Amino acid sequence: MGRTTLQQIALSLNLSVTTVSKALRSYPDVSEKTIQKVKEAAKLLNYKPNTFAVNLRTQESKTIGLVIPEIVHQFFSSVIKGVIEEAEKNGYVVIVLQTSQDFETEKKRIEFLIDKQVDGILIAIADQTVDCFHLYEVQSMDLPVVMFDKISKSVSCSKVIIDDIKAGYEATKHLIDCGCKNIAHFRGPLTSQNSIDRYLGYKKALEESGLKFDESNVYHCIKMNFEEGQEQAQKLLQNNRSVDGIFINTDMVAVGAMTEFKAQGIKIPEEISIVGFGNWFLSSVITPSLTTIDQPSYTMGKIAFNTLLSELTKRKKNEHVEHETVILPTEIIERESTLARKKFNISL
Amino acid sequence: MGRTTLQQIALSLNLSVTTVSKALRSYPDVSEKTIQKVKEAAKLLNYKPNTFAVNLRTQESKTIGLVIPEIVHQFFSSVIKGVIEEAEKNGYVVIVLQTSQDFETEKKRIEFLIDKQVDGILIAIADQTVDCFHLYEVQSMDLPVVMFDKISKSVSCSKVIIDDIKAGYEATKHLIDCGCKNIAHFRGPLTSQNSIDRYLGYKKALEESGLKFDESNVYHCIKMNFEEGQEQAQKLLQNNRSVDGIFINTDMVAVGAMTEFKAQGIKIPEEISIVGFGNWFLSSVITPSLTTIDQPSYTMGKIAFNTLLSELTKRKKNEHVEHETVILPTEIIERESTLARKKFNISL
Structure with missing residues (x-):
């Protein structure tokens, strides 16, 4: 029998992986009752939290999430095109989600993607996003995040931007x-x-x-x-x-x-x-x-995907991942x- | 042990589900060697083709495919927005793919979606699409298809269009x-x-x-x-x-x-x-x-998704599915x- 995963606990309690992850760390936005239930199940299933946050997920889904403020938007629709084309070339599926520039919606989209067990997330954050705890959450689950265009300096991850x-x-x-x-x-x-x-x-x-x-x-x-x-x-x-x-x-x-x-x-x-x-x-x-x-919007989408792919490949080989910031030229x-x-x- | 599925054969031979499905029916675009290999595996695994083409797939993926000619396009980006919003409300994920109006690309996109085991497909066909065998193939695998905007009269399915x-x-x-x-x-x-x-x-x-x-x-x-x-x-x-x-x-x-x-x-x-x-x-x-x-583009996206969802729901309940054509007003x-x-x- 393999190691117990967050997914197994989630499945056994009919909860989302995010909720289980938060409950194990006693997050204030999870009810006391749920926290207790999750911790009991974790004990019962002999769950060992992985302090290096590696291998929490059992297998690749070959799916990535793309979170953008607006779909009907010349710049972002070109980014989508670039991401999807590169993803498809590499056998990946892209789940595109929109935040309408709203912080609460963005947090929900991120939870949705974690539940769908994506391999990684590309995101241009909403203008109304005021903190990035939802993205730290993603990173704490060993999912790589690459930010593009609309970034936050507070997140330590690869970025594709302009100057x-x-x-x-x-x-x-x-x-x-x-x-x-x-x-x-x-x-x-x-x-x-x-x-x-x-x-x-x-x-x-x-x-x-x-x-x-x-x-x-x-x-x-x-x-x-x-x-x-x-x-x-x-x-x-x-x-x-x-x-x-x-x-x-x-x-x-x-x-x-x-x-x-x-x-x-x-x-x-x-x-x-x-x-x-x-x-x-x-x-x-x-x-x-x-x-x-x-x-460059289409190019930004292509490079953002390839930056994420390179991180995924290095992780699979247990190689060290160095975050990089790619700055594309403007004119x-x-x-x-x-x-x-x-x-x-x-x-x- | 449950019934052998196409997926199991595909997995055992490292082939796509589409190729297996085609090989079992001796399609001319599959090599003689592959056809033989697939038929042997099917025999070995005691595969029973389902003549009613029901239950070929083992479970819902809660994922649908959306195939459109262009993403960077005012009309289609609004359709995407409508589809994604409705899908998310209903717990579905959307895989968006683009054909660039090319027939061969469209066929590849459809194969990709079948392999990804989507529950159904929404499609606006490419201008260069000259026949719809790839869509009959989807239907023969018991996957519902809903066409919108760019339709073919030769496919018997639900449609969302304008006059x-x-x-x-x-x-x-x-x-x-x-x-x-x-x-x-x-x-x-x-x-x-x-x-x-x-x-x-x-x-x-x-x-x-x-x-x-x-x-x-x-x-x-x-x-x-x-x-x-x-x-x-x-x-x-x-x-x-x-x-x-x-x-x-x-x-x-x-x-x-x-x-x-x-x-x-x-x-x-x-x-x-x-x-x-x-x-x-x-x-x-x-x-x-x-x-x-x-x-109406955004509305067309919403209605197209809901038409597909209604078919999926009826199928689950083994209810009769009647194809419908929804005609939206123009001004x-x-x-x-x-x-x-x-x-x-x-x-x-």
């Missing part, structure tokens, strides 16, 4: 090069590392160029959608008519803002120049077309929402 | 109501039922209104992407400058065509009015905004790419 500070810097620098003197920023949520870093890049570019950084020029977006772009554009026009450039955290918000400016008769780029982020397809077909930062795509001003500025 | 003839008719009728007299159509592939039906709707509207139907006004698209829209628009301008309206099979192609017309200085809608199909988000933000047919969304002409026409 958001650099990208935010270049976006803002481009506006400065186009002659903008009073540059606003539409940023994302305070809890999102991408948003923090793009904001820092914006600030750095202003400071380096000797332009004044003014916190009242920073507009906070929460939902990061089209409507919020319209609303923040309205606010900006009410507050400060002297803004002549805006770096906007994501293309969808930028397209919302441009729609509002056009409706109010503001000329882009002559009166306000705009740089977005993400190089969504729609940015190339709107009028004027939107200058933006291109970031500014210059289009009409800034270019005419650049020409004008150069001819001065 | 493409009616939608194509209404799109064309709207152009006629706007005063267009010479209406072209950019259609999709000849093998796609959607494309056939939208084309039939276009033809019907012309004929009912006493307008001449002219086959040379029908442009064939294969890839259904932005670039093809530009190319077909170029061709149309070379062929026939008297066309004053176009009904285009999908919004992405329509946006490509509009970009080309704008580049050549053609006024939309004054010189050429355009109606697209699908109500993609980008259609509402381009200039001029695009009149289009709204079709014309009138925007600038036709409206100005409508006003002009009315004022005549």
